[in-house]
Amino acid sequence: MNLTISPCPNDTFTFHALAHGLVPGAPAMEVRYADVDVTNTLAVSTDLDLVKVSYAALPWLLDRYELLPCGGALGRGCGPLLLARSPLASVDGLRVAVPGDRTTAYLLLRLWMGSAETAGSSPSEATAPASIEVVPFADIMPGVAAGRYDAGLVIHEARFVYPRYGLTSVVDLGEWWESTTGLPIPLGAILARRGAVDPVAAAEWIRASVRQAWADPSLSRDYVLAHAQEMEQDVVDQHIKLYVNEFTADLGADGLAAVRALLTRAADAGLVPAVSDL
The missing domain is CATH 3.40.190.10 (Periplasmic binding protein-like II)
Structure with a gap:
């Protein structure tokens, strides 16, 4: 199975265990790293199994992919x-x-x-x-x-x-x-390709990967630093602390409300196609 994520510390920290075959029951992953603008485009033109994209790109992708309730980037105090x-x-x-x-x-x-x-x-x-x-x-x-x-x-x-x-x-x-x-900021989403990936199983693999990362951050440190564009350890640590949070483990009601609010406001402004169902 292929997994496409960014090289940013929040992604490499979150997916370290899954990318390295450390999640029981999960298939082996062929991992690709690319900036989010690239992954947004690749998801349209390429058959990707699990992929990190911008929430803003969902209106063009939900016909082929399903939004997973974990693994993404949302939060407070972490906006652009x-x-x-x-x-x-x-x-x-x-x-x-x-x-x-x-x-x-x-x-x-x-x-x-x-x-x-x-x-x-x-x-x-x-x-x-x-x-x-x-x-x-x-x-x-x-x-x-x-x-x-x-x-x-x-x-x-x-x-x-x-x-x-x-x-x-x-x-x-x-x-x-x-x-x-009054809602958190929905930044990056994890999608699973419809008909190719069981979304329930994929969510469990990702949650297991997050739990392992939290349980022993030292295991992923070299991997995270190898891909980080900002190599200083204190900056990487701040990045992970801010962007890997409770919404990474589960979007929850607030997370879904934030996504709906973003896409609804954008559709009302004529900036994206309307999304009827997440």
Whole structure:
């Protein structure tokens, strides 16, 4: 069976046991690592058994894949940041680097830009910035710092290191989302291919992998560091602590409510196709 995840510490920590044949009863996994923008695209064009994607990409994928209730990335205080070299009053007409055009981060940015308090318009009138460029995640902060972009949308461990690049946070989209909805931020989802993977069994494998990771974090440390784009141990530890949480083990009512709220608001704004059933 194939497993496609990002090289980010939350994914490698969560899936270490499953990827290394340490989950009893689970099949051997052929693992592929790719940035989330790549996995969002691959899931459309390739038969992937288990895959990590953005929640924002679900409207284009649920005909072929089923959402699993575990293994993904949701939480509080962990949302995407919009960064610039100096404070900005608006991003209208600016060059903005984003990690993918179907990422949750970009969808949140578009919702924020279209909100009444930021754009003077209703969410249904939300629009993308005038000039958007999809950039590999690792290139966004250096690109903004060098002036190639006016602003950059970043995720994950970037929130711990962006001051090193001389950048400032224009908006924490997670804080905005939580203050607007009261719900956690739905970032990354785990999907199972319909007709090829038993979703109940897959969920149990993933939960077992998470439990093993929590029980002895030292077992996965070398594996996590080998794939981390930010190699410092303290940054990796902060990343895992923030993004691998109770929602990783089970979405629960709050997690599902957050996903429904994101996709409903985005569909109402005309940004994604409507989703009738998760």
